Amino acid sequence: MAGVEDIVERVAASTGLPPGVAARVVDDVLAFYRTPAEEYVRQRHRELQAEGRKNPEIFPLIAAELRGRLVAAPVLSERQLRRIVYG
Structure with a gap:
């Protein structure tokens, strides 16, 4: 399974977002799905x-x-x- 860093790199590469922005997007999505x-x-x-x-x-x-x-x-x-x- 890919780590969060791998996901951030993939999002940044596929969208052209800077790594910091991609990291915030990934964190937001993960937080949504971690909600009990x-x-x-x-x-x-x-x-x-x-x-x-x-x-x-x-x-x-x-x-x-x-x-x-x-x-x-x-x-x-x-x-x-x-x-x-x-x-």
Whole structure:
């Protein structure tokens, strides 16, 4: 598996970004994918509510997003998602 330095070099070479900028981009992407599922669910729920969406639409959308994450989160039911958000 490539190390972070290898990824930074590849991003810099393929995009023409300076190495410092490429490193910040890679760090940002890695931070996004390192976000624990519970934190991602809470954050995404807040974002979707701010858009005016309601829970019957939000929870299936979040469940689908979790299935598509690069590092797959566990399969969570709507009930489990609600418990993460509301306790």
